[in-house]
Amino acid sequence: MAIRIIVKDPDPVLRERAIEVTKFNANLHKLLDDMAQTMYDAEGVGLAAPQVGISKRVIVVDVGDEKGLIEMVNPEIVERSGEQLGPEGCLSIPNLNGEVRRSQRIKLKGQDRNGNPFELVADDYLARAFQHEVDHLNGVLFTDIADSIYDISQRTRGRGE
Numbered sequence: 001m002a003i004r005i006i007v008k009d010p011d012p013v014l015r016e017r018a019i020e021v022t023k024f025n026a027n028l029h030k031l032l033d034d035m036a037q038t039m040y041d042a043e044g045v046g047l048a049a050p051q052v053g054i055s056k057r058v059i060v061v062d063v064g065d066e067k068g069l070i071e072m073v074n075p076e077i078v079e080r081s082g083e084q085l086g087p088e089g090c091l092s093i094p095n096l097n098g099e100v101r102r103s104q105r106i107k108l109k110g111q112d113r114n115g116n117p118f119e120l121v122a123d124d125y126l127a128r129a130f131q132h133e134v135d136h137l138n139g140v141l142f143t144d145i146a147d148s149i150y151d152i153s154q155r156t157r158g159r160g161e
Contacts, residue, residue: 001030001037004052006091009141013050014092018057018137021073024115028058032071032113035060044091046129048136051092059133063126070120072110075134079107084124088132088142095153098146102131 007013021028031054039047039060049058062069082104089097106127109119122130132142143149 001033003041004034004038006038006042006047006051007053009090009093009143011053011092013053013055014136014141015139016050016055017139018048018050018055020057021111024073024111024113028073029113031056031058032060032073036062036069036071039091042091046133047091048133050136050139057137059130059137061126061129061133063129065126067126071113072108072120072130073113073115075108075110075130075137077103077106077131077134078109078119081105084128085147086125086128088128088146089152090132090142092136093141093143095151096143096149097152098142098149100128100132100142100146102128106130108134 035047038052045063046061049056057074059072059075080103083101084104085099085101087097088100105123107121108130111117
C-alpha cells in the first residue's frame with residue numbers, strides 16, 4: 001500500500017465523468033488499498049479515484065461507524081429519500097467547507113473489488129459521504145451545489161471527504 005497525492009481543485013480530472021471499471025484485477029486492488037490508506041492518512045471519511053488522479057468509478061468510505069471501510073466500484077445511487085442540510089469539506093478543496101443539501105437516505109448498487117454486485121442502504125452521515133463521493137465520479141464538487149461556502153483556514157482540520 002502507498003499514500004497517493006491528493007489532487008486539488010482546479011485539476012481537470014476532478015471535473016470529468018470517471019470511466020466505468022471493467023477489469024477487476026490486482027491493479028484495481030492496489031488502487032483500492034492505496035485509496036484507503038491515503039484517506040486515513042489525510043483524516044478523511046471518503047475518497048474517490050479522481051481525487052488521486054485516476055479517472056475510474058471507484059470510491060472508499062469510512063465514517064467511523066460499525067460498518068468500517070466500504071469499497072465500492074461503479075457505484076450508482078438508485079433510490080433517494082428525505083433531505084438533510086449539513087457541513088461538508090473535501091480533501092481536494094482545502095480550507096473550504098460548505099452547507100450542502102443531500103438526501104437523508106439512499107440506496108446504492110455497485111460492485112466489490114472482485115466484481116461481485118452488491119447493494120447498500122445508507123442513512124444520515126454515511127449517506128452524505130456516499131453522495132459526496134459519487135458526485136466526484138460525475139465531475140461535481142461540493143462547492144458547485146452548496147447553499148453556502150465558508151473559509152475554515154483559521155480552524156483546525158475538519159471532516160474531509
